[in-house]
Amino acid sequence: MSETLAAVVNKDAADTKKLAEQLLAQAREQGIDLVGPGGLLNQLTKTVLETALEAEMTEHVGYEKHDPVGRGTPNSRNGTRSKTVVTEIGPVQIDVPRDTDSSFDPKIVRKRQRRLTGVDEIVLSLTAKGLTTGEVSAHFAEIYGASVSKDTVSAITDIDDVMRSRSGRCSITD
Template sequence: MSESTTEMTGTMIDPVTGEIIDQKDLAERLLAQAKEQGVSLVGPGGLLNQLTKNVLETALEAELTEHLGHDHGQTPIAANMRNGTRVKTVLTEIGPVQIEVPRDRDGSFEPVIVPKRKRRLDGIDQIVLSLSARGLTTGEIVAHFEEVYGAKVSKDTISKITEKVAGELAEWSSRPLDPLYPVLFVDAIVVKVRDGQVRNTPFYVVMGVTVNGERDILGIWAGDGAEGARFWLQVFSELKNRGVEDVLIGSL
C-alpha cells in the first residue's frame, strides 16, 4: 500500500508483522482500556502522557541501538555498550513528561529526538511564539502554561525563546536580495500589538516575483497608519541597499 493510500484510509502498517493497523480502532481500544482502569486522558499520569513517554523512550532506544551497532542483550561489537538510563523531564505540548534516557559507557551517544541539555520539544517554542504574537506578556504566558499544561516555565525561558526568534528575524530582514524582480507587490496586514496597550498596527509586506517565477517576501515594515513619502523612501532605499537594482512592474 502506498503512503498516500495509507494516509487516506487512516491506517498504518506494522513494520514487524506487515499487518495493517487501523489507527481509529487502536485509539478506541486504548481509550476503552484507560476508562476501564480509571486513567484520565490528560494530566501527569494520563493516557497521552504515558503514550508520549513510551514513544520517546522507544525512539531513544532505537537511536542508541543504531549508535552502538547492536540490540539490547546482544554481544557488543565494540568496547562501547549500554550503561543504564537517566531520568529527564521534558516539556511537551501536553505538559511535562518524565522519561528515561538511555546512556552509553563512553558518553558518545548524542540523542536527536531529545538532545542533551534540551528540556522542551520544538512544539513548545511554537506555542510560546503564538501566544506572544497575540499580545500576551511573559508573565501571562507563564501563567498559561501552568494553568493549561500544569507545567512551570520560567520567564527566563520564555524570553530566551522570543529573543532567539528576534535574532533570526533580524538576520532574515537584512539578507541580500536579487538584483532584478520582474514584479513587486506591496500589501498590508493589521496586527494587534502590545505597546503599553494593545493597538492595531499595520505591517507592510513587500513580496517580489523572481525571474524564475518564485514568490519571495523581501521584507516586512511596521507603520502607524499615516505613512507618507518619508516612510516609503526608507522602505525602498533599504531594498536597494540589500541588492535590488530594477523592478519591471510594481503593484500596491
C-alpha cells in the same frame, strides 16, 4: 512532521482507530484521565519518545538492548537517566539511554534539551498575541501543568535567538 504522521495514520487507519479505542477503553477501566500528568496522552508520549531514543541507541552501538553481542565492546549501553521534557501536552518524564563513553548524541530529544520544539512555537504564538512573559508562564502552569519560567519565555521570544535558530547566523546585524 504532520505529513509523516498522516502517512502513518492513513496507512492502516482502521487498525489505528481500533488501537486507539482499545487504549481509551483500558484507560477508562483503570480510571486514567486522557490528559494531564499520568494521563493516557502523557504515557503514550513517554513511550513513543523512549522507543525512538532506544532505536537511536541501537543504531549508535550496533546491537539491540540485552543482546549478548554487546558484551566486551569498546562502547556499550550503560543504563538510562531520567529527564523531564515540556511538551505540548505538559511535562513528560522520560528515561534517556546512556552509553559507556558518552558519545551517544540523541536526535529526537537532544542532550540538555528540556522543551520539544512545539512548546517554543506555542510560546511565540502566545506572545505574538500580546501575552506578557508572566501570562505565558501562568498559561503553561494552568493549561499544561508545566513550569515554564518568565526567563525561559523571554529566552524563547528573544528575537536575536529566534533569528539565529532560523537562519544559522549569529545576530540580526550579520
